[in-house]
Amino acid sequence: MKRKAFLVDTTRCTACRSCQVACKQWNKLEADSTVNRGSYENPPDLTPMLYNQIHFIEQDRGEDLRWLFINRRCLHCADAGCVKVCPSAGALYHTREGLVAYNRDKCIECHYCVNGCPFDVPRYDARRKVTKCHGCSDRVQNGLLPACVKACPTKTLQFGDRDQLIAEARAAGKKLYGEKDLGGLGVLYVLDDEPGTYRLPKNPAIPASIFFWKDVVKPLGILGFWGALGAAALHYVTVGPKKIDAPDEQQHKGGE
Ligand code: SF4
Ligand code: SF4
Ligand code: SF4
Numbered sequence: 001m002k003r004k005a006f007l008v009d010t011t012r013c014t015a016c017r018s019c020q021v022a023c024k025q026w027n028k029l030e031a032d033s034t035v036n037r038g039s040y041e042n043p044p045d046l047t048p049m050l051y052n053q054i055h056f057i058e059q060d061r062g063e064d065l066r067w068l069f070i071n072r073r074c075l076h077c078a079d080a081g082c083v084k085v086c087p088s089a090g091a092l093y094h095t096r097e098g099l100v101a102y103n104r105d106k107c108i109e110c111h112y113c114v115n116g117c118p119f120d121v122p123r124y125d126a127r128r129k130v131t132k133c134h135g136c137s138d139r140v141q142n143g144l145l146p147a148c149v150k151a152c153p154t155k156t157l158q159f160g161d162r163d164q165l166i167a168e169a170r171a172a173g174k175k176l177y178g179e180k181d182l183g184g185l186g187v188l189y190v191l192d193d194e195p196g197t198y199r200l201p202k203n204p205a206i207p208a209s210i211f212f213w214k215d216v217v218k219p220l221g222i223l224g225f226w227g228a229l230g231a232a233a234l235h236y237v238t239v240g241p242k243k244i245d246a247p248d249e250q251q252h253k254g255g256e
Contacts, residue, residue, distance in 0.1 A: 003098035004140065005076070005162035006149070007169060007176075009190040010198070012156040013069040015040070015054050022151030023051050026136065046072060048125040051133040052148055057197060070198045071148075071157065074121045074133040075178065076100045076186025081116035081206035092130070098162070098186055099135030118182070118204040135186070162186070182206070 023029070029049040034042050041056035057068040076099050083100060086092045091106040092113060109128045122132045136146035140159075144150075149159040158165060165188060169176055177195055178185030181204050195202050 001096045003078075003162045003184075004135075004160060004186070005098070005165055006135075006146070006187045007158040007160075007165045007190070008071050008187060009156050009158070009174070010068065010070050011190060011192050012154045013054070013071065014154055014156075015056065015067075015069040016153065017054050018151040018153060019052055019071060019148035019157060020050065020054060022147040023133070024049070026139070026147035027051065046121065046123055046132075048123040048131045051131070055199065068192060068197065070189070070191075070200075072199075073148075073187065074100060074135070075119055075182075076133075076135055077181075078183030078186070079206070080182070081118060081210070082113035082122055084206060085112040085116035085210050086110075087112065095135070095137045095141070097135070097137070097140055099137050099140065100186070101134040101137040102130055102132070104129040104131075112210060116206055116210045118201055118206060162188075 024031070029051070032043045032047050032049050034044075037044060039056060039058065041054070041058075043050055043053065046053050052071055052073040055070045055072050057066075057070070059066040059068070078094075078098065080092070080094070080100050083092045083094065087110060088106050088108045090103055091108070092100060092102045095101050104127075107129045109124070111124070113122045113130055114124070122130050125131050136144070136148075139146060146157075146159055149157040162184070166176065166179060169188070169190065174190045177189040177191055177200060179188060189198075189200070191198060191200075
């Protein structure tokens with residue numbers, strides 16, 4: 001099957017947040033309790049109950065105010081740090097369409113995926129299970145558009161054949177973020193400024209430290225534990241159990 005992807009043309013976004021609401025409705029996510037921070041951005045970040053968020057970039061330029069908006073969510077990476085570091089088979093996985101979905105029943109609450117994601121996406125709910133955008137894999141498998149895409153009134157959000165979306169964007173003279181990064185992202189962005197302005201890394205990469213922890217430090221720790229246990233067992237077999245001194249013997253030793 002040909003890989004599917006989202007295209008987010010940030011230059012078209014009006015920050016109406018229909019996408020946030022549609023996602024909550026489809027996924028039956030409760031409302032987040034928020035406070036007024038002096039910004040229209042609400043909530044201010046992804047949460048366990050918010051799989052996509054409109055991030056407001058508010059730039060005060062003296063007499064001029066510049067507003068940029070971006071739909072933040074899982075970017076459905078081909079080379080996905082979350083999938084790579086997850087030690088529980090099937091907890092995070094690629095669907096046939098190339099989306100990164102998950103099975104919460106298989107999540108073992110290790111939080112590796114949080115640290116393995118270059119985009120700060122995975123969150124943990126009250127049950128300490130992973131949550132994030134799953135690309136509406138349930139809808140897509142049934143030939144439907146993702147709920148957020150269907151609800152977007154300005155065609156900021158598009159979904160379809162990845163190669164075709166790229167070809168159309170190129171034909172329209174648009175430069176894309178994510179075309180080649182991490183094996184090609186499943187969410188391609190048209191930006192109106194540098195990636196850093198939108199809190200996107202210029203050259204996203206999976207943090208090497210997570211592999212050092214998962215593949216070196218943790219196995220060594222486990223090896224150390226079993227080594228200590230093995231040494232104790234060997235001592236028991238060859239020397240025998242530790243003898244406890246009789247009370248009068250202890251008194252005698254104490255009086256020496
Ligand atoms: S953006 Fe993060 S959570 Fe989404 S697929 Fe990539 S690594 Fe995984
Ligand atoms: S694709 Fe589905 S799960 Fe992901 S943000 Fe859109 S509505 Fe939410
Ligand atoms: S629904 Fe479309 S236009 Fe509205 S905030 Fe979401 S991405 Fe922007």
